[in-house]
Amino acid sequence: MPEDPSTIAARIDALEARVIARIDALESHLETRADPAWRSILTAPPDDEPYTPDQQREDAEARAAIARGEGIPHEQVLREFGLL
Numbered sequence: 001m002p003e004d005p006s007t008i009a010a011r012i013d014a015l016e017a018r019v020i021a022r023i024d025a026l027e028s029h030l031e032t033r034a035d036p037a038w039r040s041i042l043t044a045p046p047d048d049e050p051y052t053p054d055q056q057r058e059d060a061e062a063r064a065a066i067a068r069g070e071g072i073p074h075e076q077v078l079r080e081f082g083l084l
Contacts, residue, residue, distance in 0.1 A: 032038050065071065078084040 033042075075084060
């Protein structure tokens with residue numbers, strides 16, 4: 001049984017959208033790879049310093065403070081640096 005023409009058109013539109021999205025992703029990837037700063041980040045060796053118990057404790061304290069609403073809003077930080 002042949003497919004309804006509207007179904008075929010919808011499938012083609014969906015395919016075109018996926019192809020365009022893939023092309024956009026590839027273009028973005030290529031632009032990123034051309035950026036020397038980003039390339040240095042991508043090729044940097046992994047961090048080999050241990051994640052110490054003190055760092056873990058400080059991070060847990062920071063997450064708890066944010067959960068309690070004690071964090072600084074992003075907009076405030078931007079204003080303090082003159083970026084807003």
